[in-house]
Amino acid sequence: MPGCASLGTTSQSPAQTVRLAAQIHRGTPMIHVYGKTTNRTFRTYWMLEELGLAYESSPLDTQAGETRTEEFLRINPNGHVPTLVDGDTVVWESMAINLYLARKYGGELATTTPEDDATALQWSFWAITEVEGRLLEYGMNTQFLPEAERDPKLADEAREQLQSALGVLDAQLANQSYLAGEHFGVVDLNVAAVLSWTRLTGFDTSAFASLDRWLGTCLERPAAQKVSAQAS
Numbered sequence: 001m002p003g004c005a006s007l008g009t010t011s012q013s014p015a016q017t018v019r020l021a022a023q024i025h026r027g028t029p030m031i032h033v034y035g036k037t038t039n040r041t042f043r044t045y046w047m048l049e050e051l052g053l054a055y056e057s058s059p060l061d062t063q064a065g066e067t068r069t070e071e072f073l074r075i076n077p078n079g080h081v082p083t084l085v086d087g088d089t090v091v092w093e094s095m096a097i098n099l100y101l102a103r104k105y106g107g108e109l110a111t112t113t114p115e116d117d118a119t120a121l122q123w124s125f126w127a128i129t130e131v132e133g134r135l136l137e138y139g140m141n142t143q144f145l146p147e148a149e150r151d152p153k154l155a156d157e158a159r160e161q162l163q164s165a166l167g168v169l170d171a172q173l174a175n176q177s178y179l180a181g182e183h184f185g186v187v188d189l190n191v192a193a194v195l196s197w198t199r200l201t202g203f204d205t206s207a208f209a210s211l212d213r214w215l216g217t218c219l220e221r222p223a224a225q226k227v228s229a230q231a232s
């Protein structure tokens, strides 16, 4: 019957049924995210918005100790955000949360082969281990710490290490639009979310043309823009 989208109609293919079930599920806020858009939880909100999932949120104030309450430590004993609760599943660690969301709800953002999984894991781990801490070090010692506490030597060391790490990403992106290939995937979201700290810290990426082009494209996506607007 035209215009009647009922799960019970026999004319639906199994694929259509799954899609409709997903749409119905998307209307139910089973997902709860802890953390504010202004910290690493930005990554989680960006992913949830990309996927069009319904969610509820508790924008815990880390400065006010809201991540150290007994109640929250029962959910995440590390006392960190982001933390995601999806029904009976609790996931923490920002990269892992997004890989989980991609696997469960990801559609076009999801990986489909073991090789794609390897790419997503490799670059997500790379962003956290090779880039994130160094960008933090650079930002702290160039602008976030009070001037008297900044150590220019630490900033220089971080800058040098970042130059070589970012060169690796730039080379990878020289001949492909995205890390996932020709379309934006969870790997791009995870890595771009970490790399967005270059903008926050004023780290100059203009020497890395491919990286710069890719990062701009990722951060201009409507979902990223929407969460950024909420953060400002």
Ligand SMILES: N[C@@H](CCC(=O)N[C@@H](CS)C(=O)NCC(=O)O)C(=O)O
Binding pocket: 039, 040, 041, 062, 067, 068, 079, 080, 081, 082, 092, 093, 094, 095
């Ligand atoms: N590796 C973790 C880091 C989590 C983290 O350190 N989160 C900070 C906010 S960006 C936090 O929760 N700070 C408050 C606290 O440690 O009490 C991740 O990527 O999720």
